[in-house]
Amino acid sequence: MCGIVGYVGSKQAVDVVVDGLRRLEYRGYDSAGVAIVADGALAVRKKAGKLANLRDVLDHDPTPASGTGIGHTRWATHGGPTDANAHPHVSEDGKVAIIHNGIIENFAELRAELLAAGVHLTSETDTEVVAHLLAAALPAADGDLAEAMRRVCRRLAGAFTLVAAHADMPGVVVGARRNSPLVVGRGDGENFLASDVAAFIAHTRHAIELGQDQVVELRPDRITVTDFHGAPAQVHEYEVTWDAAAAEKGGYDTFMLKEIHEQPKAVADTLLGRIKHGRLTLDELQFSEEELRSVDKIIITACGTAFHAGLVAKYAIEHWTRVPCEVELASEFRYRDPILDRHTLVIAISQSGETMDTLMALRYAKEQGSRVLAICNTQGSTIPRESDAVLYTHAGPEVAVASTKAFLTQIVAVYVFALYFGQVRGNMYDEEIQHLIAQVADMPQKVDLVLDTVEPIRALARTYADAHSVLFIGRHVGYPVALEGALKLKEIAYMHAEGFAAGELKHGPIALLEEGLPVFVVVPPPAGRSVLHEKMVSNIQEVRARGAHTIVLAEEDDDSVLDYADHIIRIPACSTLLQPLVATVPLQVFACEMATLRGFDVDQPRNLAKSVTVE
Ligand code: F6R
Numbered sequence: 001m002c003g004i005v006g007y008v009g010s011k012q013a014v015d016v017v018v019d020g021l022r023r024l025e026y027r028g029y030d031s032a033g034v035a036i037v038a039d040g041a042l043a044v045r046k047k048a049g050k051l052a053n054l055r056d057v058l059d060h061d062p063t064p065a066s067g068t069g070i071g072h073t074r075w076a077t078h079g080g081p082t083d084a085n086a087h088p089h090v091s092e093d094g095k096v097a098i099i100h101n102g103i104i105e106n107f108a109e110l111r112a113e114l115l116a117a118g119v120h121l122t123s124e125t126d127t128e129v130v131a132h133l134l135a136a137a138l139p140a141a142d143g144d145l146a147e148a149m150r151r152v153c154r155r156l157a158g159a160f161t162l163v164a165a166h167a168d169m170p171g172v173v174v175g176a177r178r179n180s181p182l183v184v185g186r187g188d189g190e191n192f193l194a195s196d197v198a199a200f201i202a203h204t205r206h207a208i209e210l211g212q213d214q215v216v217e218l219r220p221d222r223i224t225v226t227d228f229h230g231a232p233a234q235v236h237e238y239e240v241t242w243d244a245a246a247a248e249k250g251g252y253d254t255f256m257l258k259e260i261h262e263q264p265k266a267v268a269d270t271l272l273g274r275i276k277h278g279r280l281t282l283d284e285l286q287f288s289e290e291e292l293r294s295v296d297k298i299i300i301t302a303c304g305t306a307f308h309a310g311l312v313a314k315y316a317i318e319h320w321t322r323v324p325c326e327v328e329l330a331s332e333f334r335y336r337d338p339i340l341d342r343h344t345l346v347i348a349i350s351q352s353g354e355t356m357d358t359l360m361a362l363r364y365a366k367e368q369g370s371r372v373l374a375i376c377n378t379q380g381s382t383i384p385r386e387s388d389a390v391l392y393t394h395a396g397p398e399v400a401v402a403s404t405k406a407f408l409t410q411i412v413a414v415y416v417f418a419l420y421f422g423q424v425r426g427n428m429y430d431e432e433i434q435h436l437i438a439q440v441a442d443m444p445q446k447v448d449l450v451l452d453t454v455e456p457i458r459a460l461a462r463t464y465a466d467a468h469s470v471l472f473i474g475r476h477v478g479y480p481v482a483l484e485g486a487l488k489l490k491e492i493a494y495m496h497a498e499g500f501a502a503g504e505l506k507h508g509p510i511a512l513l514e515e516g517l518p519v520f521v522v523v524p525p526p527a528g529r530s531v532l533h534e535k536m537v538s539n540i541q542e543v544r545a546r547g548a549h550t551i552v553l554a555e556e557d558d559d560s561v562l563d564y565a566d567h568i569i570r571i572p573a574c575s576t577l578l579q580p581l582v583a584t585v586p587l588q589v590f591a592c593e594m595a596t597l598r599g600f601d602v603d604q605p606r607n608l609a610k611s612v613t614v615e
Contacts (some may be wrong), residue, residue, distance in 0.1 A: 009190020013069030028075025353381025
């Protein structure tokens with residue numbers, strides 16, 4: 001939600017900031033804007049719509065040369081996506097510019113106070129109040145922008161990342177964070193601030209995590225971090241492990257397609273270094289073996305696609321370790337008084353590491369005395385920082401709003417954890433673990449095979465481009481795959497789509513079936529003609545009998561489904577628990593192709609943002 005960039009140095013700030021915004025546009029694209037400090041004034045340019053609109057404005061009305069600037073891409077919360085509501089917002093005297101990510105919860109009260117004091121507000125945003133409060137706080141702060149920021153932050157409630165610049169202070173940018181992301185990039189004679197390292201990775205890989213309730217003052221040769229009361233703060237500095245090329249499209253038409261094709265490598269990278277001599281070694285896991293042995297219940301909490309990964313994980317965790325495992329939407333979790341204690345392990349799954357619902361769920365779990373393990377893709381983000389332990393997925397940057405490689409690597413990471421958990425608790429034989437590890441280690445190759453044979457899926461998208469609805473059914477781990485296939489189609493192709501547990505069809509959704517309706521069916525492996533497989537074959541027949549078109553995803557040698565399939569998509573053979581890693585890929589490709597055919601922006605679907613930092 002909202003992308004933020006700040007720069008001080010000797011380069012043209014507007015170029016650095018706009019290029020940073022380009023890399024952050026996945027966070028929100030309702031409007032974009034910059035403020036550049038030059039010649040004792042602020043040059044502010046902003047425009048509703050995507051970054052391209054701001055670029056047009058800048059082409060016609062360039063900002064003066066300057067090495068100090070801030071910029072913003074917006075995902076609207078307070079006030080519609082208009083020019084007036086676009087950030088930066090400026091104080092009445094035109095001296096202070098502010099950009100913001102998050103929600104200031106006491107803004108109505110602050111706004112009323114400003115109106116009573118005769119301040120003229122020009123937008124409907126919660127952000128604008130901060131510009132006026134900062135300007136008002138400056139005299140008492142002896143003109144020190146960082147001190148003014150600390151004073152204002154102490155008055156704010158809610159979640160916010162704020163970045164400010166002042167017309168009379170070239171070479172100074174000040175940032176603050178509470179509950180929303182903000183990272184510092186340390187350069188050589190230049191420094192950066194951004195919501196995500198992607199914004200400055202082309203300039204530096206040295207990053208500094210900012211903690212909760214901290215204010216940072218950036219100058220070209222100095223970075224000063226304090227808490228909201230001015231006390232020097234401890235920060236954690238780290239090297240970003242990927243480079244600028246990883247955040248580019250690399251020859252693909254869209255980031256989503258590129259990220260779909262990166263999945264074999266992403267899965268392999270997530271396994272890298274974690275398997276030694278057939279055993280799992282999770283050196284980075286901060287839990288002791290004793291702590292793990294004391295766990296008597298696992299609760300997985302996450303949102304959207306990460307929640308679907310959690311649903312898959314439940315099957316594996318319970319099957320392999322016999323420890324009860326629940327999966328809960330993070331947005332529901334803390335509001336239903338869940339039963340938690342110190343023997344409960346809560347696993348928070350999040351690609352971004354910033355999802356507010358998941359963050360609030362993990363904080364709640366910690367308050368109840370539970371331990372929290374984060375499964376996360378973003379180094380240095382808030383969720384792993386606030387968890388007791390973290391297992392990083394090594395998917396690399398995921399830029400497309402629709403999550404793909406994060407999903408597969410989340411499943412792999414939870415499986416790695418589940419097997420390690422089983423290994424530590426001694427409820428799995430070594431040979432059994434070795435056998436399963438070997439199967440997981442084969443998966444990158446199998447995902448690659450699926451990607452080599454996706455052409456028929458594209459053709460299918462052409463066949464059904466005008467369908468008014470698409471259904472997905474699956475059983476066991478095929479059920480979350482069905483949910484994920486439907487989610488992808490909804491979010492990027494704007495088609496009505498639903499995923500169902502196939503056995504539930506007859507309890508209601510079967511009424512939706514009609515002539516020609518496309519229904520994807522995820523068929524479990526036939527291995528010994530399992531009950532699951534037989535039941536699924538019956539479900540396909542039920543669908544077919546009602547005139548719907550069946551698009552059947554089945555193992556390469558499974559011919560038992562041929563008589564009932566209008567279309568067949570072959571996937572490599574693997575064990576049931578691992579099947580989501582191959583069965584999801586055709587559904588991702590289908591959604592991507594469908595969105596392209598229907599003329600939609602695959603990477604930046606309407607109304608969405610990649611990182612959802614509001615509840
Ligand atoms: C779907 C999607 C979202 C995210 C969800 C959680 O394609 O991207 O549903 O999965 O917002 O985000 P993270 O994993 O960053 O917590």
